[in-house]
Amino acid sequence: MxxxxxxxxxxxxxxxxxxxxxxxxxxxxxxxxxxxxxxxxxxxxxxxxxxxxxxxxxxxxxxxxxxxxxxxxxxxxxxxxxxxxxxxxxxxxxxxxxxxxxxxxxxxxxxxxxxxxxxxxxxxxxxxxxxxxxxxxxxxxxxxxxxxxxxxxxxxxxxxxxxxxxxxxxxxxxxxxxxxxxxxxxxxxxxxxxxxxxxxxxxxxxxxxxMPTPVAQWMFGGEAPGRVGNRHPLSTPFGSFNAVNGRVIIAVLNNRQFAALCTAMGQPELVQDERFGSDEARTRHEPELRDLIETWLSGHKVESAIASLAAAGIPASPVLEMGEVLARAQQGxxxxxxxxxxxxxxxxxxxxxxxxxxxxxxxxxxxxxxxxxxxxxxxxx
The missing domain is CATH 3.40.50.10540 (Crotonobetainyl-coa:carnitine coa-transferase; domain 1)
Known part of the structure; x- marks a missing residue:
């Protein structure tokens, strides 16, 4: 009523x-x-x-x-x-x-x-x-x-x-x-x-x-963007990564969050790696960083990985099936x-x-x- x-x-x-x-x-x-x-x-x-x-x-x-x-x-x-x-x-x-x-x-x-x-x-x-x-x-x-x-x-x-x-x-x-x-x-x-x-x-x-992101990629003289799969075209690591039993979304937008991610992964020294010193540099070296993250995730199930990332203040989530989403929408x-x-x-x-x-x-x-x-x-x- x-x-x-x-x-x-x-x-x-x-x-x-x-x-x-x-x-x-x-x-x-x-x-x-x-x-x-x-x-x-x-x-x-x-x-x-x-x-x-x-x-x-x-x-x-x-x-x-x-x-x-x-x-x-x-x-x-x-x-x-x-x-x-x-x-x-x-x-x-x-x-x-x-x-x-x-x-x-x-x-x-x-x-x-x-x-x-x-x-x-x-x-x-x-x-x-x-x-x-x-x-x-x-x-x-x-x-x-x-x-x-x-x-x-x-x-x-x-x-x-x-x-x-x-x-x-x-x-x-x-x-x-x-x-x-x-x-x-x-x-x-x-x-x-x-x-x-x-x-x-x-x-x-x-x-x-x-679509402001592709317009932003183009507007200052850049080339028209193409497909990049499940990652962000401008920020890294910002995408979907393989864990033991599914996929994990990790969304890092700045150096502070990246440092927290490195610590959560048990590799704080990565902050000093020049390949990963800025968002732009991390995006250029996305394949190498992806390998490091997925190597860490190979020892974690989705649930434990998200718990570790949440404790470190890093935005993360599972990739849910639609059935789970519908149940949450009705009961949440x-x-x-x-x-x-x-x-x-x-x-x-x-x-x-x-x-x-x-x-x-x-x-x-x-x-x-x-x-x-x-x-x-x-x-x-």
Whole structure:
């Protein structure tokens, strides 16, 4: 139950959600976690994510995760009556979010110009692969396409291996996160200026903005970076190392931490070795330092190595399997997964926004809507 003395920061904000699949639904799910009323508008066939597994009793896990807390209506925007009723909802809305391919919203009668004409204060967020204008704007874009074009695949993977995608749809999620951030900024700006705005969020731009390290490697005349595997391209030792029964993350960022590592390894004299006298020197001699660290780890299990490193004040961790992470997320103190009562499945674990705030209500996620569930309440004449 929501704590009576706590508040929902977006209570009273109404959002028309014309999005589907991942980037847009992730954006509006984050807004819903903060109390915004989200009206998800689907075509008669439904959001494509309803048909992407894994499934339980016909329910998509991905759709359920990304459409929590939302009301759902079905509208055929090519039907003039449906469009007219949707525009009536838009008149009372604060925000509209869409992730059609550029030009489609305009053709359907729900582009920014049409919406602004009936609701001048609207905050209108357009999420696309490559932006609303430009030579790439008309290209279809899924996450993997954007990962390939962003450069992130070229810096991910082993040095002698092929470019590798990030293990999640990071371009979609980055765009959804930036869109929610921009919408919040626009709501604050509207309080002061009294004006709405059209937000143009490109997946490619958002993913590029999450890569300051390769930009830093290039910006002062350096070469464009390549793949370095599981180590940091600029700091050493800062990566994944083999122990007896698994892999250990060791993250050393300065000379003080390196000295502590050398002492923990029983080799304090390494501090005086000119090959390892600075972060830059250690990075140049990364293979030699890796051999020394893994020789030490060859006598340790992951647990004992991490205990020794933690005692020395060195950031370190095991490389956990996803099953262990999920168990911690559900049972740990931070409760990154919360129980939701699903209309068909009973109790299921559910993601929610991760920020903890002293005066905000703790989100208790509600089930994603059945296709057209709220038509009678919100849409039917």
């Amino acid at each position: 929501e704590q009576p003395h706590r508040r929902q920061p977006l209570a009273g904000i109404k959002v028309i959600d014309l999005t589907r699949v991942l980037s847009g639904p992730f954006c509006t799910a984050l807004l819903s976690d903060l109390g915004a009323e989200i009206i998800k508008v689907e075509p008669p066939s439904g959001d494509e994510y309803r048909y992407v597994g894994p499934f339980a009793q016909g329910e998509s896990a991905l759709f359920t995760l990304m459409n929590r807390n939302k009301k759902g209506i079905v509208a055929d925007l090519k039907n003039p009556d449906h469009l007219a009723r949707l525009l009536e909802l838009v008149r009372e809305a604060d925000v509209l979010v869409e992730n059609f391919k550029p030009g489609v919203a305009e053709r359907l009668g729900v582009g920014f110009s049409a919406i602004k004409a009936i609701n001048p204060d609207i905050i209108y967020a357009s999420i696309s692969g490559f932006g609303q204008q430009g030579e790439l704007s008309g290209l279809p874009a899924y996450d993997l396409v954007v990962q390939g074009m962003s450069g992130i695949m070229s810096i991910t993977g082993e040095p002698d291996g092929e470019p590798t995608k990030v293990g999640e749809s990071i371009a979609d999620l980055a765009a959804g996160l930036y869109a929610s951030w921009a919408i919040l900024a626009a709501l604050f700006d509207r309080q002061r200026s009294g004006q709405g705005v059209h937000l143009d969020i490109a997946m490619l731009d958002c993913l590029f903005s999450l 103190e931070r409760r990154l997964l919360k129980t939701q009562q699903h209309h068909r499945l009973g109790e299921v674990p559910m993601m929610t926004q991760p920020v903890q705030a002293s005066a905000w209500a703790t989100p208790t996620p509600a089930t994603a809507p059945v296709l057209g569930e709220h038509n009678a309440e919100l849409f039917n004449p």
